[in-house]
Amino acid sequence: MCPGLFGKLYCRHSELSDTAESKLMDSIEKKTLNVDSMTPSDPMNVLIVGVGGQGVIMVSKVLATMCQLQGHTVKQSEVHGMAKRGGTVFSHVRFGTQVWSPTIPKGKADIILALEWAEGLRWINYLDKNNGTFIADTQHIVPPFACLNRKRGALTGYKTHLPGEVLDYVHVGYALDATAIASEIGNYRVSNTVLLGTLSTVLDFPLDLWRRVIGESVPPKTIDLNLKAFEAGRRWAEEARKNGMAPDQSPVIVPDDQPQPEEDNFELVLTLEWCKGCDICVKVCPERCLILNSEHKVELTNADLCTGCRICEWLCPDFAIDVIKTPHEPQTGMSR
């Protein structure tokens, strides 16, 4: 199968420094992290992160069970509760001969497995900068919170860095469009199992065991689909290692193709003779800066809050509100 179909390993061949290149080659040759060389005080640390509903807990349960079956002491810690409601979710998995703290200290994660791109970035400082492996789905899940700025030309609050930038930063990195791979297999929801497949190529656990534990951990109806996803994730990693040194290709993620933020001033012009005090504008104003005054007429309470979004203008049945762009400094107190 052509790896290009599925995603790319972002290795900036032309820009890699000698040391970075040799580090990368090392890790590619070594292929797996040696689980047996761990010392009691130094367990293996895997941080699994994502968004509520993506299956972070399922992935970490699979990994924890694998570790247990391989005879390791394992601790897997998550915090849930509000997580179901689209919040950020993370799960620490630590295994070795002796594990004390259930949480991974910052800078000590051997692997970060990110089910969503921005979540991977949120936790990137938990990764061991010199030896860590970063595996992430390049798909963006934009939270509604990132789309609340109503100013003209506002950008989303979704903060990102391009995969190339991230992979230059980490020791070893895999950035794949696991969601697209999963969709191609039949359901975008198995992207977490695609990532497990990629993870399985950097951890030294028997393949049969992976398949068995996945089979036991997912709903019976979805076993075939999940096993397919697992194989696809493995195949992607193997292909990427083979072809990964190819020059950087166009990234999956492109910056939002948006116009420059407009710096225009605007003025909210209220024609009070036309206002009949229906208060529709008061109710729809996202910034809540309109009120009906004692004369039952609309009034702008706080011009600083007004973003000029025009929703009041559009919804006013009496055409009593106009938002007028003014390229110059505003002249009246009721505008800016």
Place this chain on the structure above:
Amino acid sequence: MNHQSKAESGESADTTTSHRPMSGNEAFARGAWEAGVRVGAAYPGTPSTEIMENLSCYPEQDVAAQWSTNEKVACDVAIGASFAGARALTSMKHVGLNVASDALMSMTYIGVNAGLVLIVCDDPGIHSSQNEQDSRLYSRLAMTPTLEPSDAQEALDYTKLAFELSEQFDSPIIVRSTTRLSHTRSSVHLNERSEVALKKFVENPDKNVMIPSNARTRHPKLIERVDAFRDYLNTSDLIRWDKGDTKIGVITMSIAYTYVKEVLPQASVLKLGCSYPLPDKKIRDFAASVDRLFIVEELEPVIENEIRALGLDVEGKALFSRTGEFSPETVREAFVHAGVLEDQEEATDWEIQATPRPPVLCAGCPHISSYMSLRNLDARVMGDIGCYTLAAVSPLRSIDTCVAMGSSIANAIGAAKVGNQTRPLVATIGDSTMLHSGIPALIDAVYNDVNITVILLDNQITAMTGGQNHAATGKTLSGDETHRIDFAELFKVIGVKWIKRVDSYDMSAMLQTFREATQFKGVSVVISDRPCVLDPVKIRGETMMVLGEKCVACQACMNLGCPAILWSDEWHDGHHKIKIDSNACIGCSMCAQVCSANCIVAIPN
């Protein structure tokens, strides 16, 4: 994973002996089952919910596990079972103990017949609660011995032991957990269940009936019991002395023990498996054996103060925070500050600007329309505990207060009594919270004839904690059909004169009904009626789409805060047009109802 569905699908818990990773909560349930527990009762509350859910997965002939209407009822159910001669368990979150404490305060005077154990889960760091109170202070108030496991194996072992100790010392026993312990999986060795014979009911009014004359004779016995327990601790394995470097001695317990072992593997450690009472002799011996004595405890300086009261010099909260959850990093930092550890060279952080991702109401959540309507009414809204508390933040921003379970209605009564409120006074409360502790307040409202509106956000499940049944779902913890409370009938009987049920997805009907309700003089109740979109079944409908060319980017739909509605790459007059994520959308159509350009339509099949 939803344990309820596990229970409902008839999947049973593993009853064989083996090793496997278990969460702290699973291990608590396992420990209780192995100890021969026969009755369990709880009200759901993060992080304790899964304890009772897991207990319900064990065979029915072994243990009857149930959801109760609130923590006090649950505690009283367990007390009743203990009276009747069966080992009994109740579990709750820290604030649940506030509710159950009334029963506990008397029960601690009475003692037990068969073993009675309370598992109380604190939430340092306030992951999902309204405060981070320290339950160890309750141990002292109720003079109830309190065990402190530090991992899942100990969660299991200590729970088992707690039943033994309960019977041995004639006392209820608290086993205390924290969010981190409850939600951490670690390897556990499983044993068989020990069948404990049922005891007979003991007719002993002097002990079991707490009238003043009896209570007066029980109080000295309670003090004697604590002294006896202290003597037991001074020789018990519950207090573990990890011998090490005698320059540094650390007294610690619970999950903090694992952090201390992580950052100070060489130090001498006195691990307290019991935080009340304290083993005074062992603490003195330990203190005498080390040069510097530290106490590492999350939250309040409870143990620290008591060690000081023993006349010992100890370093604690001067170094370790009284707020928030500990971690290996914070413990290490404190020991660096104390001069015990050297500062580690830390890699410089990559300054990443993290994307804000707070929890949000789900796509199609029926609560959304309630709060949109309340916003339009310009109401003063007394909120309550549930998912809907999320309506306090942008973009809905329509909750003015949130205190504790069931507080909303009584808060509204109080505000109404003042008589200075010009806006309509509204209490919003969920179905499960209403049953938990809203009913007495509603009776109060009718009784005292105040002018308030109660909005029952009836999504027909305990949604916040992951979809648990309650008395108005018609199903028990194990998924069996049972009697179903009819809210409208209940309110009618209480004496509410104005009750209306309205479809939460019909935005104009919601607004209209709310307006009528607030105009009614007296107590009015609106039942906002739509099931939770996640539980008991995930709801999917015809998904919606945006006709991009018609969208004028007014973003009125963004006022809903629906996570399925996002900015598209297209622009209109400097503003983003809207798109709908068809994977997330469930087709509730609320966005179409508020759209100013009529550009949101159902995707044609």
